[in-house]
Amino acid sequence: MSTTSTDLKNVTARLARSEKLEGWNRPPVIDVEGDSELLELAMGPHHPSTHGVFRMDVVLDGERVIRLKPVFGYLHRNHEQLAQTQSYLASMPYTDRLDYFCSLSNNWAYALAVEKLVGQEVPERAQYLRVILAELTRIQNHASTIGFLLQEMGASGTPLMYAFRERELILDLFESLTGSRMMCNYMRFGGCRVDASEAWLDGARKVVAALPKFIDEFENFLMSNEILMARCQGIGVLKPELAVNAGISGPMLRASGVNYDIRKVDHYGIYDRFKFRVPLGDHGDIFDRYMIRMLEMRESVSILEQALKEVPGGPVMDPKAKIRNFRPKAGEAYGRIEAPKGELGFYLISDGSPNPYRYRVRPPSLINLTVLEDMCLGSNVADVVLIFGSVDIVLGEVDR
Amino acid sequence: MKTVEEIKAAIVAAVPGAEVTIVPNPSPSAQTSLLIDPAHAFAIAEFLRDDEDLALDFLSNVTGVDWLDKEIAEKVKVTRQVEKPVEGGEPGQVQIVDETVEETHKHVEPGYLEAVYHLFSIAKKHGPVVLRMRTPNRTDKVELPSFTPVWRSAEFQEREVFDLFGIVFTGHPDLRRILMWDEFKDHPMRRDYVEPDDFEYEPTAHDEVLKRAQEHKAEVAAGEVEP
Numbered sequence: 001m002s003t004t005s006t007d008l009k010n011v012t013a014r015l016a017r018s019e020k021l022e023g024w025n026r027p028p029v030i031d032v033e034g035d036s037e038l039l040e041l042a043m044g045p046h047h048p049s050t051h052g053v054f055r056m057d058v059v060l061d062g063e064r065v066i067r068l069k070p071v072f073g074y075l076h077r078n079h080e081q082l083a084q085t086q087s088y089l090a091s092m093p094y095t096d097r098l099d100y101f102c103s104l105s106n107n108w109a110y111a112l113a114v115e116k117l118v119g120q121e122v123p124e125r126a127q128y129l130r131v132i133l134a135e136l137t138r139i140q141n142h143a144s145t146i147g148f149l150l151q152e153m154g155a156s157g158t159p160l161m162y163a164f165r166e167r168e169l170i171l172d173l174f175e176s177l178t179g180s181r182m183m184c185n186y187m188r189f190g191g192c193r194v195d196a197s198e199a200w201l202d203g204a205r206k207v208v209a210a211l212p213k214f215i216d217e218f219e220n221f222l223m224s225n226e227i228l229m230a231r232c233q234g235i236g237v238l239k240p241e242l243a244v245n246a247g248i249s250g251p252m253l254r255a256s257g258v259n260y261d262i263r264k265v266d267h268y269g270i271y272d273r274f275k276f277r278v279p280l281g282d283h284g285d286i287f288d289r290y291m292i293r294m295l296e297m298r299e300s301v302s303i304l305e306q307a308l309k310e311v312p313g314g315p316v317m318d319p320k321a322k323i324r325n326f327r328p329k330a331g332e333a334y335g336r337i338e339a340p341k342g343e344l345g346f347y348l349i350s351d352g353s354p355n356p357y358r359y360r361v362r363p364p365s366l367i368n369l370t371v372l373e374d375m376c377l378g379s380n381v382a383d384v385v386l387i388f389g390s391v392d393i394v395l396g397e398v399d400r
Numbered sequence: 401m402k403t404v405e406e407i408k409a410a411i412v413a414a415v416p417g418a419e420v421t422i423v424p425n426p427s428p429s430a431q432t433s434l435l436i437d438p439a440h441a442f443a444i445a446e447f448l449r450d451d452e453d454l455a456l457d458f459l460s461n462v463t464g465v466d467w468l469d470k471e472i473a474e475k476v477k478v479t480r481q482v483e484k485p486v487e488g489g490e491p492g493q494v495q496i497v498d499e500t501v502e503e504t505h506k507h508v509e510p511g512y513l514e515a516v517y518h519l520f521s522i523a524k525k526h527g528p529v530v531l532r533m534r535t536p537n538r539t540d541k542v543e544l545p546s547f548t549p550v551w552r553s554a555e556f557q558e559r560e561v562f563d564l565f566g567i568v569f570t571g572h573p574d575l576r577r578i579l580m581w582d583e584f585k586d587h588p589m590r591r592d593y594v595e596p597d598d599f600e601y602e603p604t605a606h607d608e609v610l611k612r613a614q615e616h617k618a619e620v621a622a623g624e625v626e627p
Contacts, residue, residue: 073579078564081589119428244457244522247553260458260522331427334461334518334528345461347518350427362461362518370556399579 036061043384045074051148052395056372056384063380068373072366075399083359088114088189088326091359096183098361099397101141104133104174105339107187112268113335113346114189118328126191126316127270131307132204133174133186134337135300139211140167141340142251142293142300143218145392149290150222152389153231159222166214169207176200190321201311208304215297232287236375236387239284246370250342251292252391256284262338269337274303289390327354341365341392361400365393401526402453404432410451411436415443423532433516433530438544441533442571445550448519448529456529459551461518462558464565466538466591469511478503511538513567517547517554535567538590546572564589 044055053074059067079098083091095110096103108130115122122130147163171181177200178184178193186193196204222228238248243256253260261278263271279295281288328350336345342364349358368391376384402410408420411434418440423433436444448456478501483494513535520527535542546569547554558569559578566587569575577584586593605613619625 073577073581076579078588080564116429117427242552245552246555247459247551249460258522260525265525329426331425331429332431332433333427333429334431334530335429336460343460345518347461347463347516349465358463358465360461360463366556366560367553370553 038066041381044071051389051393054393054395054398056388058376058381058384060381063382065376065379065381065384068376068384070369070372072369072395072398075395077400079400080359080361084356087354088328088356089323091356092187093183093185095361096185097396098363098400099339099341099344099365099394100182101144101394102137102340103182103184104137104186105337105344107184108134108269109335109337109339109344110346111187111189112337113333113348114328116335117331117333117348117350118189118322120190120321121318122191122269123315123318124270124312125195125314126318128307128311129192129196129316130187130269131271131274132304132311133177133184135304135307136170136173136204136207138300138340139297140170141392142297143167143214145389146218146222146290146293149286149386149389150228152385153228155227159218162214162218162221166211169210173200173204173207176203188317188321188323189326191315191317193317195316196311201308204304205308208301208308211301211304212298215294215301219294228290229287231383231386232285232290232390234283234285234287235379235383236286236390237284238371238375242371242374243284246374247367248342248371249364249368250338250340250392251296252289252342252368254278255281255288255292257281262336262343266336268335274306276300276303286386286390289392293392325354327352332358336362339364341394341397342368361397363397363400365391365395365397369393369398401524404434404529407454407529408434410454411444411447414447414451415440418444420444431528431530433532435532435534438533438535441545442547442550444531445547448531449550453524454529455521455523456519456527458520458522458527459517459547459553460520460528461516462547462554462561463516464561464567464589465514465516466565466589467511467514468538468591470509472507472509474505474507476503476505477501510536512536513538513542513565515544515558515561515567542566543568543570545570546575548572563587566590 039060041058041060042055043058045053055071057069057071058065079094083094092107092110095106098106143163143166147160150159151157174184175181177196178186238252238256240256240258243253244258257280259278259280262268264278276299279292279299281292330350330352332349334345334347336343343362344364345362347360347362348356351357372388372391375387379387404422408422411418411420419437421435423435425432448454479498480501481496482499484497486493486495515533517531519529519531533544535544544567546558548558549571555574556578558572559575561567562569562575563577563579564587576582580588
């Protein structure tokens with residue numbers, strides 16, 4: 001799997017040259033030396049590392065990737081069309097199935113878009129519950145992503161099981177509040193479905209209090225690991241200019257050093273009340289993307305500690321919120337949140353009827369794949385699996 | 401951030417000949433959009449990205465919307481001169497009077513396909529600025545310029561709009577279907593899309609599906625469609 005340093009130098013030199021010709025807006029074309037025989041390889045759709053049904057059509061020159069085209073749609077069920085044939089509220093459970101790791105973030109993004117469309121206020125207590133649930137979701141998503149990344153690196157099982165052990169505690173919290181571990185279907189336009197009891201909040205406090213220890217342990221095991229560094233550092237580099245131009249969002253954008261967190265920019269919900277930092281990467285390689293997720297988990301824990309300290313009383317649902325016969329006036333709205341995978345947006349057009357005229361999901365997983373080819377060109381085929389893993393996608397959201 | 405009117409003025413000043421219309425949005429979200437003409441769209445996009453005040457470097461969302469032909473019925477009052485017999489006069493004696501009648505005029509407003517772009521600025525941390533482009537009709541003139549050379553994030557999203565709505569983006573480097581398979585015909589998100597009569601019938605068909613399955617069988621037996 002390793003190439004000699006001269007080989008690498010050649011590739012970088014060639015990459016630099018072709019980039020000058022093509023401009024950074026297009027993937028560089030790598031010219032093939034002499035009479036090399038090219039190999040076309042379909043990685044997927046059934047490949048244990050592809051996180052679902054996903055194919056990469058790769059052209060290889062020896063071990064080196066010279067072309068890569070992602071192919072997806074195997075899980076396409078026309079989620080948007082489905083939502084346009086039913087009422088606004090009826091789509092809420094379907095949003096759970098987009099990114100099934102983070103159903104609560106999806107709920108929030110959809111609720112936010114509809115609340116923008118009708119100008120709906122959300123009561124204090126519901127805002128706090130939303131922040132708590134979204135940050136718990138972020139922690140379990142990032143922990144699992146790191147676990148999967150390590151799994152793909154050859155650490156079979158162990159890091160993933162550590163991550164899943166912690167995830168299970170968080171999912172237990174979700175289950176006792178919403179009735180479901182993954183398909184939570186919890187938020188509503190103007191609040192949340194059920195109130196959290198004091199016992200639940202205490203349980204959440206306990207889980208959150210134990211989280212820093214888990215993150216320390218997780219980081220200790222992994223940080224100084226030589227294999228992790230060798231396989232991650234300097235591989236799959238994404239430049240900040242390209243990241244911005246290609247609409248990359250979330251941890252991947254920040255790993256390239258671009259300071260853009262929608263929680264800080266839009267201040268949706270009540271994020272302006274909490275103190276937290278936005279971790280940024282330097283190099284935009286796999287290691288930075290891994291590290292950003294580690295650091296973001298710590299920031300999420302800090303947000304959770306602040307939020308759980310001061311959950312106010314009151315209703316969780318705006319009493320004036322219209323539930324039956326919900327017909328927004330004609331108009332449109334785009335609402336977005338910082339989901340664990342990136343910017344998750346919902347764009348809705350209403351024509352005054354009970355169904356949305358147009359319902360669109362802006363899927364961060366799909367758009368973050370735009371630069372997959374750019375990151376993989378010139379690297380070894382074994383690294384493709386890691387680069388792909390560091391993007392962090394869920395096919396339920398890519399294909400919709 | 402500049403208001404929509406200021407952005408419009410800036411575009412018109414920077415791109416000569418550009419036609420920009422403000423599309424109002426009555427929703428409380430107050431996200432008013434700008435309708436731009438496809439002929440100058442590319443220059444407008446480059447201006448919006450490169451302008452120092454706007455710096456809209458982040459194209460977040462691209463989507464298509466299908467608007468069907470709209471039949472609009474208008475009631476118009478028409479005044480006409482009619483001959484009427486004079487009351488109490490001799491038979492055959494007529495006078496000309498004005499009569500106002502209400503008539504319903506119907507005209508069809510042609511439908512169009514629309515591409516909607518949501519732009520943000522990472523450098524200035526503002527947004528969204530909403531751009532719209534419309535095709536002349538829904539059938540043969542469905543071409544719009546692609547923004548992929550300006551913002552790379554449009555690459556997959558414009559492919560998706562092409563796949564599901566059938567807008568052809570000229571200048572797109574790799575315009576292929578993305579979610580549906582390559583052999584698929586038609587565009588499933590169009591409002592008038594009709595499902596092909598080739599779906600796999602349920603093993604225990606009932607109601608609607610049973611009816612369709614029987615119709616399909618009859619059509620196959622008559623040789624009208626391929627099985």
